[in-house]
Structure formats: C-alpha cells, structure tokens
Amino acid sequence: MPALLAAGQAAHDVVLLVLEPHEPDHLGRVARMRIQRRPVPDHLARRQVAVEAAALQDDPEPLAQRALTLLGVEAEHRDVAAVAGAIALEDLDGGRLPGAVGPEQAEHLAAADREVDAADRLVLSVGLAKSVHLDRRAGTHRSHHAKLRCVRCACIDIGSNTTRLLVAESRQGRLQEVLATRAFTRLGSKKGGAIPEEKIDEVAELVASQVRMAHECGVEAIRIVATAAIRQAANREAFCEVVSSAARLPVIVLSGDDEARLAFAGATRTLHHAPLGDIGVVDVGGGSSELVVGTMADGVSWSASFRVGSAFLADGYLHSDPPSVDELDHVRSHVAGVFEGLEAPQPDVAYAVGGSATSLRRVVGAELDRTTLAHGLRVLGAASAHEIAHRYELHPERVRVLPAGMLLLDEAARVFGCPLRIASGGLREGVVLEELAAVGS
Numbered sequence: 001m002p003a004l005l006a007a008g009q010a011a012h013d014v015v016l017l018v019l020e021p022h023e024p025d026h027l028g029r030v031a032r033m034r035i036q037r038r039p040v041p042d043h044l045a046r047r048q049v050a051v052e053a054a055a056l057q058d059d060p061e062p063l064a065q066r067a068l069t070l071l072g073v074e075a076e077h078r079d080v081a082a083v084a085g086a087i088a089l090e091d092l093d094g095g096r097l098p099g100a101v102g103p104e105q106a107e108h109l110a111a112a113d114r115e116v117d118a119a120d121r122l123v124l125s126v127g128l129a130k131s132v133h134l135d136r137r138a139g140t141h142r143s144h145h146a147k148l149r150c151v152r153c154a155c156i157d158i159g160s161n162t163t164r165l166l167v168a169e170s171r172q173g174r175l176q177e178v179l180a181t182r183a184f185t186r187l188g189s190k191k192g193g194a195i196p197e198e199k200i201d202e203v204a205e206l207v208a209s210q211v212r213m214a215h216e217c218g219v220e221a222i223r224i225v226a227t228a229a230i231r232q233a234a235n236r237e238a239f240c241e242v243v244s245s246a247a248r249l250p251v252i253v254l255s256g257d258d259e260a261r262l263a264f265a266g267a268t269r270t271l272h273h274a275p276l277g278d279i280g281v282v283d284v285g286g287g288s289s290e291l292v293v294g295t296m297a298d299g300v301s302w303s304a305s306f307r308v309g310s311a312f313l314a315d316g317y318l319h320s321d322p323p324s325v326d327e328l329d330h331v332r333s334h335v336a337g338v339f340e341g342l343e344a345p346q347p348d349v350a351y352a353v354g355g356s357a358t359s360l361r362r363v364v365g366a367e368l369d370r371t372t373l374a375h376g377l378r379v380l381g382a383a384s385a386h387e388i389a390h391r392y393e394l395h396p397e398r399v400r401v402l403p404a405g406m407l408l409l410d411e412a413a414r415v416f417g418c419p420l421r422i423a424s425g426g427l428r429e430g431v432v433l434e435e436l437a438a439v440g441s
Contacts, residue, residue: 194234323381
C-alpha cells in the first residue's frame, strides 16, 4: 500500500519500516514507535515538529482500522482528504482556532503522571481543527469547517486484569479516539471470592482520576462499567459503593449478555468496511469470555458467555515462567471442556477483541488461526515474561496471562470454523457508541 510508505518518517527522519504492497501483514510484527513524554513538548516549544502532508492523506485500506498514522495525526475528513498542506503550530494558534495548540501550551500535551502504552493507540491525540486540502475535482484549495461541534463521551471499564478509560467522539460518522489510558489492577479471578479492601481503594482512586481526565477532555457523558471480576465477587455491592462514592458516578455491573452485545457493537461499528453475512465476535477477558454472532443490519442474533478468562486460567494453571508444556496442556484441556458440545452458528467472518487479542497483534500479526497461534505459543514458551514484555513492548502482567488467552481464542476459532481477525474496537467502544446515541450525536 504505497500511501503508507510516505508516512514512515519519524520526527528525526528515521525510516521505521519499508513495506512492499503485498506485505501489509508485516505491520503487525513490528514494534510500534515509542511515545516519549518530554521530547514532544520540548520540540513543540521550539516549533520543531512538522506535520508532513502525506500523514494527512486518506487511507481507505483495511489497515486504516489501526485508526492512527505515524504521528497520531489524521485527516479530519477522510472521505475527501487528498493532499494536505502542512500547518505551522504558530499559524494554528494565531488563527484562534478551537483547541489549537500554541508553542507556549506544549505542557498540556504530556502529563508526567500518565503511563503511555503504545499498544493502546494514543494517550492524547492532537486534532487539527483547520487543514487545507486540494479538492480532487476542482483543483482548488478550501478549508475544513472548524465550527462543527463534536460530542465526546467516555467509558471507564473495570475488568479482571485492567481498568481502562476511553474518550471518543463521533466525527464524520466514525468513532474517533481522543484519549485512552489503562492500568493493570488485577482484581483476582477466584469465582465468588471477595475483592480485598486495599484493592477496592486502589481501583476507586484510579477511577476517580480517570473521571477527572475525561472531564478535562470535555466529555458530555461518562459511563463506568464493571465486568466479570466484579460480577462474580462476593462483595460486589461494597465494591460498587466505594468506587461510585470516589468517582461520584454510578458503577454499572454488566451481565454476560451485556458484554456480548457491547463487544459486538464496538467491534463491528468501528470497521472501515462493513462485512456481508453473519459476523462472529470473540471477546476474551480476564474473568469471562463471550462468543457472539450477528449482522451489521440486525445486530446480535446469538451469544454465549462463559465464566472463564485468561486471568482465571493463568492463575489456576500457569505457575512457571515461561509456562511448561504440561501447564499449557492443562489449560488446553480445560478450555476444550468449557466449549464441549457448544453448537454455535458458523459466521462468514469473525473478529477478536479484548486485551489478549490486541496484544497478540504485536506477536503474531492481525489474523489469528491455528498456524499463527501455535507460533505465538512457541514464542511465549521460549523466554521469560520479562524478556517477552521487553521484546514486544507489552506489560509483564499481560504476557503472564497471554498464553491462556491464546488458547481460548484458538478454541473459539475452532468453534466458529474460521480464523479470527483482530478488531480495533470492543466493549469500551460499544459503550461510547451507546452514550453518543443517548446524547443525540
């Protein structure tokens, strides 16, 4: 895809990757560019960061599901963008455009206390409120309309492994990420067990800070949802009460059916090309897994939720680092028993969502089938979690539960009878889409 080659320039003219048109899948095997806190604002203050015109070009190809260009800058109107002119930061500031960033405001672009994980796309993207493009038909320049009002909503997802914040807005009929952060909170995977008080206080403080961050982004609605770890906890009411008090917002505990519906919406409605026929979605979380089938037109027609996830299996079976062959066989047998006798519809295409699937993009690429997943297990079984985390820029806690997540995804692909493609959206995107619909965006 030659258009992507032009975006392969970093701020210091370092070529990260050269692709041939027939090698798009190799993107999934390349570590993403690191996001650094200090150099970015320092360069902005000295007006040294340039936006290449090619970085704003329209990319209609499936790789655009990544939702990012190299420097996190997207064309505001993808359907009409062609050749964009670079805009100096001082011009943006001088034009008094909404949300424009002047050199003296550089410190707002990076907060020293925010952890950045490149696997979760951007922590903060800079939207160009004004850019100039060359009209394909008339050959004349025109400005993007800067007065269009974009509604922003947020989802805070308290899961078994992580607590995540997503702020997004609807722009030109697409969901565009504004802010995404996460922290590994590891609430535990014991069914029916109580969440420790110190862990409840930790999550409450984290969620309260994420609510403040969402408000700083100008959101109109925030929904806090909790999944399997809280749903199955003996003290879920106490957990929700403490977190709600700290965040000053209610905590909604999702059912398995809710998780399936929202994961399907987030996965399918963030695709750049709507598939025909039946679509399968697999959402592997830390404490539960959901399989869903439906269509773009009619939504969910079938779903099943299982009280087994990557953290539950890792805590129960994977005690070595790296995991032993016997431990992996025990996980494989457990997973096979969970899905035994399940008669699921056979979709025409299937997508994987959740933390395990997103992380696997770095290890094995964008498609999960028997061959790529077997390769991934060999990779994870050949080195310690720390080594794998360093090599693929993943969190060590994610690496620890990833083999179990892979075996769940492998069995789900067998049940659906087709390989899984890694989707760019999931449960959080589904929640934000519902919130946007509720506020009329």
